[in-house]
Amino acid sequence: MKKTAIKSLAAAFALCVFAGAAPAAFAQDASVSVEDPWVRATAPNQHATGVFMRLTSAAPGRLVAVESQAAKHVEIHEMAMQDNVMKMRQVPGIDLPAGQAVELKPGSYHVMLIDLARQIAPGEHVALTLVVEDTRRQQRRIAVDAVARPLNAAAPAAGHGH
Numbered sequence: 001m002k003k004t005a006i007k008s009l010a011a012a013f014a015l016c017v018f019a020g021a022a023p024a025a026f027a028q029d030a031s032v033s034v035e036d037p038w039v040r041a042t043a044p045n046q047h048a049t050g051v052f053m054r055l056t057s058a059a060p061g062r063l064v065a066v067e068s069q070a071a072k073h074v075e076i077h078e079m080a081m082q083d084n085v086m087k088m089r090q091v092p093g094i095d096l097p098a099g100q101a102v103e104l105k106p107g108s109y110h111v112m113l114i115d116l117a118r119q120i121a122p123g124e125h126v127a128l129t130l131v132v133e134d135t136r137r138q139q140r141r142i143a144v145d146a147v148a149r150p151l152n153a154a155a156p157a158a159g160h161g162h
């Protein structure tokens with residue numbers, strides 16, 4: 001498991017260097033690449049926040065759960081228009097089409113940390129575990145280390161956030 005996470009991170013860094021590399025560059029295996037994972041830092045009395053990242057699964061898969069010690073509840077959310085108002089709601093999972101990057105970003109899909117154990121300051125790291133299911137319902141767990149960006153951090157530019 002640990003080895004897989006390191007491999008994913010290495011892939012993410014490689015992509016950081018070669019920004020814009022096509023997903024086609026991924027090997028045809030069951031790996032899931034996690035790029036640019038970050039969490040929005042919180043104000044002193046804020047009890048929930050969002051986690052964002054870009055996921056690319058080599059094989060068709062589905063993000064079905066996320067776990068973290070940082071909060072009592074961890075949910076997968078999406079933002080959607082409802083009666084002309086942008087609202088967020090919980091979704092059972094996020095489909096990960098083969099070789100296609102799926103963005104978890106402000107205003108769209110995100111991981112919601114609810115009932116935070118404590119305040120998250122910019123620069124801090126939050127450990128998460130992604131649970132991704134393949135088409136045979138086999139689950140794999142992927143360790144992710146999300147770094148906290150300031151409360152007012154804007155959405156990273158499409159393609160690249162650094």
Ligand SMILES: [Cu+2]
Nearest residue numbers: 077088110112
């Ligand atoms: Cu949310």
